[in-house]
Amino acid sequence: MRLLHDNFRKHAFWYICAILSMLVISATTGASAWIMRDVVNHIIEAKDFKIIAMVSVGVAVIFIVKGFSTFAQSYFLSKAGNSIVAEQQRRIYSRLMQQGVAFYQNTSSSDLLVRVTQNANAARSIIDTIVTTFVRDLFSVISLLAVMLYQNFLLSIVALAVGPLAFIGVRQVLKRVRGLMEKELSSIAEIIKVMQETTIGIRVIKAFSLEELMKRRMDKAITDVEMRSNGIAMLESATNPIMETLAGVAIAVVICFSGYMATQRVGVQGELMSFIVALLLAYEPAKRVANVRVKIESGMIGVRMMFEILDHPLTLMEKENPVDLDRSKGDVRLEHVGFSYVKDHMVLHDINLDIPAGKMTALVGPSGSGKSTMINLIMRLYDPQEGRILIDGQDIRDVSFKSLRELMSYVGQDTFLFQGSVRYNIGLGREGATEEEIEQVAKLANAHDFIMELPNGYDTDVGDNGGNLSGGQKQRIAIARAMLRNSEILILDEATSALDSESESLIKEALARLTTNRTTIVIAHRLSTISRADKIVVMKNGKIVEQGTQHQLLQIEGGLYKHLHDLQFKDPDFDDIDHVETSSKNQKKIAK
Structure with missing residues (x-):
């Protein structure tokens, strides 16, 4: 109901055009069965050429109208369906753009790709199935049933006796379709994941000779999809022998009974022919009506997954009526900031820090000390659980995302x-x-x-x-x-790391121009890159343990910064402090 409510009304014009075309198709289908009575009675019995010509023209008109109506139905339905796919994909992507970074860390990209592509098509498929089945097929069955009842009520009751049995058979098939569809979609996501890893990590794959491993992973994912697709195809096809058997028995009984009636009465041949044609024409649309639940259930898995994305709570929300951040100096202040990615596991503890405008502030410390987390909070990729962050005196939770991000540049x-x-x-x-x-x-x-x-x-x-x-x-x-x-604020996450000497020199020169008279926050692994910083903030275990200029920090005996500085400059090959452990035992190992 939600799917129809969200989409059908917006594309009502095209669907109404398609429905009107389907109604014409249904009417012409019934008319083609009805006219068979005149074909038999007037052509075979009366042998009147004038009537024969009129009946012939009638047959031609019926099928011409049906042909144009079929074209109109197909075109209008496709136009509405394509619009729905495009709109759903826009809605999903728009929702993804509203999500915070935390959402992407907890959701695989391959899963999102499946939801944006396949699930949007599932929405279109279901609406098409509902419209065509419950309008064209259902009304075709109704019109043909009306012909059958009018021509021979008793034979109609005999033919309709197979309906309940067909319904019971389809219900048994329906129970297994849902589980197989869920597993198939997860396997498709695995195929996409392997392809992503292959394109992104092809150098590692080649360097470590992982080709066979990746082929085995892909082969397993493809095999899983193939097996589940075969299972779904088998279940969807399982309705065919049920319907064929029941329909065959019904038609055989009707033909036998109608043949007996024809031998007993004169002048009923036309009515019986019209009845049998209506019965045969009703078979295919009736079968599609019986199978509609299976088709809908197959597509509903994708639709549910699509709505899960659209309904997923936003991990980071803008204030209801945000104000624009005043672009003035670029002064940043953290007040009693505490943060955790996982509940009850704090990454930052009571951080108080002033980052002066127009100056360079460097963050150093071992891995896991909270440097990147502080930058993520300043950029408002996450919100702190405790405290607040101010830029030029304004709490960044009160300002719009757009005005905040326009104030910042990032080089990682x-x-x-x-x-x-x-x-x-x-x-x-x-x-x-x-x-x-x-x-x-x-x-x-x-x-x-x-x-x-x-x-x-x-x-x-x-x-x-x-x-x-x-x-x-x-x-x-x-x-x-x-x-x-x-922008007024520049964030650098070790922009010269892992580069050759010539590239590093050129980039340092470019960064010197970029950081002039600009609030600059730097995560530093190589201490040589921050020698000219106005303030160095030393972090350990989510806390600020030291801060000051490099000259001031080197005067602290036993200080962490002095220790890291000595390690890095006494050993020319040691230039990455990000993985330093601060226990004395590990320090000796690293120094050695």
Whole structure:
């Protein structure tokens, strides 16, 4: 009912056109059975050519009207159905865009792909089935039944006796369809998952010779889909022998009985012929009406999954009447902030921190200390369970997502580029940017020279997630994108990590331009990258343990920052503090 309510009314015009066409088809189907009486009585018995010509014209008109009505039904139904698929896909994607990051961490991308593609088509399929079955097929059966009852009431009762038996048989089939459909959809999601992992991780697959393993995974997923599809096909087909057997018995009895009546009475041949034709024509639509529950139940699994996405509570909600964030200085303040991804397991504990406007603040500390979580909260990808975060004195929970995100730029270690050209990816930094502005920021990001060496310059396709570019090239495009945004707050998640020396030097130079007079928050793994930071915040186990300039922190004897600094600069090969354990036993192992 919800499916029909949400979709049928919006596309009522096309469905009404299709329904009217179906009613005409039903009427012409009944008329084609009715006219058989005149064919027999006037052509075979009367032998009147004038009447024969009129009956012939009538037959032609019936089938011409039926042909055009069938075309109209198919066209209008397809038009409405295609619109429903498009609308459902837009609704699902719009809902996904409203969800917070937590939703995506708990939901596999392959599952979402199935819901956006297959489930939207399931919605269309069910509505088409309902409309065609309960309008065209049902009214065809009714019109033909009316012909049968009019021509011979007793034979009609005999023919209708098979209905209850057919209903019982279909109910038994219906019980098993639902479970098989759920398993089939999960197997389709597994196929998509394997394909995603293959395209994204092809280098790892090749490097570790995992081709056979991936083929076995894909083979199992495909086999599961094949087996379940065969099971569903068997169940859907199981109604056929039930209906064929019952219909065959009914038709045989009717023919035998009508033959006996024809031998006893004269002048009933036309009526009997009309009755038998109506009975035979009613068989196919009656079978479809009997099977409609099986078809609907097969599609309803996908529809339920679609509504699960649409009804899933938002993991992060904008305030009902949010205000726009005033774009002024870019001062950030965290007050008594506490946060947990999992209930009763706090990641941040009572964080109080001032991040001054126009200055660089660096976050350092071992893995799991809460650095990335703090950035996620400042960007409002999550909301803290305790405390609040202020930007220029405004609680970020009171402001609109759009005004908050416009205030920030982000450059991460794992740069993500969208499918499209270099120009397109840089231009995403600010909608409506001119070509001159795009090229200007590319020059500031030390990206212009390598871009001009690409086959098509700024129009070169970057490939899937920038697969046609090197890591340093991708980072410089990301920096150009951030420069184009020209936001007050810049967030850097170790933008120079894992790069060669030449790329690192170029990117450091670009970042120096980007961070000038801008509130900059940096997650640092290499301490050499934050030597010029105005404030360094040292974290451990979700708490701030030290903060100050590098000079101040190096004066603290036994301090964590001094220890990390000594480890990194005494051992030239050791440059990643993100995996440092702070226990004395592990420190000795790492130093050794």
